Amino acid sequence: MSVFSLLHHLAGTNAQDEIFSSDTAIESWLAAERALAIAQGELGVISPEDADAIVTAASIDNIDQERLWVSAKNVGYPILGLVREISRNLPEGPDGRVHYGATTQDIMDSGLALQMARSIEVLDEELGRLGDRLAEQVKLYDTSIMAARTHAQQAVPTTFGATLATLLAQFTRHRERLAQAYPRVAVISMFGAGGTSAAYGEKSREVRARVAELLDLELTNIPWHVDRDTLAEFGWLCTTITAACARLARNIVDLSRTEIGEVFEPYNPHRGASSTMPQKVNPISSELIIGLSGTAGSLASSLARIQEAGHERAAGEWQIEWQVIPQLAQLASSAVREAFVIIDGMRVDEQRMLDNLELDGGLAMAEAQMIQLAEHMGREHAHDLLYAASTTARERKVVLAKALFDVAKQQNLEAHLPDTLVTAADYLGEAVAIAADSVQAWRATPALGRTLASISDLALDSNATVSESR
Template sequence: MVATHNAPFSMLWQFAGNATQCEIYSAQNTIDSLLRVEAALAQAQGEQGVISVQDATAIKGACVAENIDHDELWASARNVGYPIFGLVRQISEHLPEGPDGRVHYGATTQDIMDSGLALQMSASLEALDAQLQRLGDALATQADRYKDAVMAGRTHAQQAVPTTFGASIAVVLDELRRQRERIASAHESVRVISMFGAGGTNAAQGPHSIQVRGRVAELLGLRDTDVPWHVDRDRLSEYGFVCATLCGSLAKLARDIVDLSRTEIGEVFEPFNEHRGASSTMPQKVNPISSELIIGISASASALLSAFTRIQEAGHQRAAGEWQAEWLIVPTIGALAGSALDEAIVIAEGMRVDTERMKANLRLDGGLIMAEAQMIQLADHMGREHAHDLVYAASERARAQGTVLGEALREVADEQGKGQLLPDHLVAPQDYVGEASHIVETAISNWQGSTPLAAATEHAARR
């Protein structure tokens, strides 16, 4: 219902309170959304003859922010349990006798609050997608810039085979493209009108209920539906899932930055300015603070996600407690997702990459990262299994003696009488990156071909 970012919430919230999301779910914007719904309801009822056009016009004129005393509204809400009772009374106070009795006509509290929430969740997803556009564009630029920067690919935290930094970024970029598709799907799910009355049958709206609901949806830019969703909260769970998994995708990027910026690796770092990531006691420290915050946010969002499936338990025709949980978890998870995107944009746009350190790290462990490559190179001449055994024996010797794999391989091959099968030039890291360039080009092309939510929404509105 209302974001709690102005309350003493947590230290994390001081870092993770994305300004746009907090504004979308702020007390003022919440009230504005509710007023928009009440005004649209009056207009639709006036057009359908449920109330007079004059009354509808008067009500619309009274549904403005300056007519609402916030302190009085929230005091009433704490007493009643919901803000709509007090909201309607305050609107009515600014109307003469007659139209004052037509405010909120035939509607129920949750009709107004759910429709207002639909407006807020829609705006939230649109804002997240706008941030995602900026992040994806930055990662696409970095992927292209480093598409030929050869580095160690790592599996199980150990060097495995060569790859490129561009290809590593491309994997994240393509995941963000899929997240964009999920955002668009969730946006379509949540932007739905709720106008079904006390028990979900809309009886109080009378014979024009369907027409009124459809017109309210049109006026608000929401989708119409003929099926109530007062206690069917899977729409909200979809919103929560998208926000939480988006944080998870960004945490994957953050974890890679944390690992690659380790002193012993030193290949990729967050942007730097004076005292960024500083320690109070160790002057040399430049901690990966954006990445750490993203990981913390993702952990919080993941835990919060479980509450979204819990609210789906709401029974009968109205929840008894589950609904109230939404008032905290919906704005919180939206703000967390927005904050994770804030930090990811900082990383993507300002990352520092040491390509020379990447080359140097390829030579660690005596170049054993080329074991698979050299095995494949020899497989044409002696078969894969024989080549595997030969390179395995050479790898053991190189590690034991602290020598280079290539030298150990020639020694072992000569001892086994297979020296003549070795080529003059063993494959080098830059020759063994497979489809890396194609992966980068494909990921960038797919990202550039994805449709921003704002453009998709505008197109749908024109239809």
């Protein structure tokens, strides 16, 4: 029985669960074994008839999974048991050609590369859906004025679209990173026990190239049994995508506070309800994302450890990634899915945003007024004047404009005050352009654009793949 995870259960299952399921892991190993047999049959390393027989036998329907996992627990790895399950369905002769020249990690790493390739494709699709909806919201709120906040305090005016635009830019970069990482992650591994491919024989490179082609994986002629930087890259990508979603979640938690009340998660009856306080509408998707991100961050600390494996085979570091890599992929997809829920249905109170700019006597306009006065009296003098005015506004609980007039009068500086002070709408800088630029950059970023075959179908075109081609 698997351990129950309340966080994962509430965040929802997704395609990553299937990709990293027990059945798919077995399917990925079988696909690698089939491809190896086909390549060796085509190149004369084994007979075409033996290759065809192996392809037919290497089906998940022929695998006694209970017996496979009993064997795996005893051996420490599942491939010896898998080879014997395949061989059990073969007559004498072909049974001695299964897994010919390969080592356990060749099969498991090639299978994992297939899983990670499909995981990246799923993440790209989910991120694309989120980014498309976020781009719509950026455009919708590009002129919706609100307070920018630095150090959790009101700073200067901005627009809600501009604040969302920076998040969209992050997701744009993440989508680019997924595309860049794909060819580094989806790589064949067929190098034998010590990485020299000696057991594969003289045609080792041709076999490896054909296996890569059959599995639609990138070719390399350099072994990576202990080079786990690409797995660490995949894991970190999952982690940082989750963290970007958490940035959205943190802002939603803050902006939906009773005292702020500017942006809220979607509403439906009893969503985020309390068991005792009838008034509560808690930001539950944001809370889930923050939990997902915190978990991912903790798991990510192991990504450096998996790269410590020495010599030509890991001694414990490999096992770390068995636990961590699937979980990070699941956490990332769950976070992206919850972020879409927020973005798709978020409720925005534009009037409250404007009202909040007047809190604290409208001190969010201090920089704007300083810059306005700087033209006549220099920046430093204007800064000192607005600093004194801001202090007065707080102490007397009056609006900044009145405090500025009073302080200027005390200092005989009334002549430097303009007839009309700058407004929030006048002091948005590039906010609207930032929103537009972020949308344009997102739309210019292509999807990964790969249609991946089912792992169970790879290297399984027919029951007579090799012999019919000769």
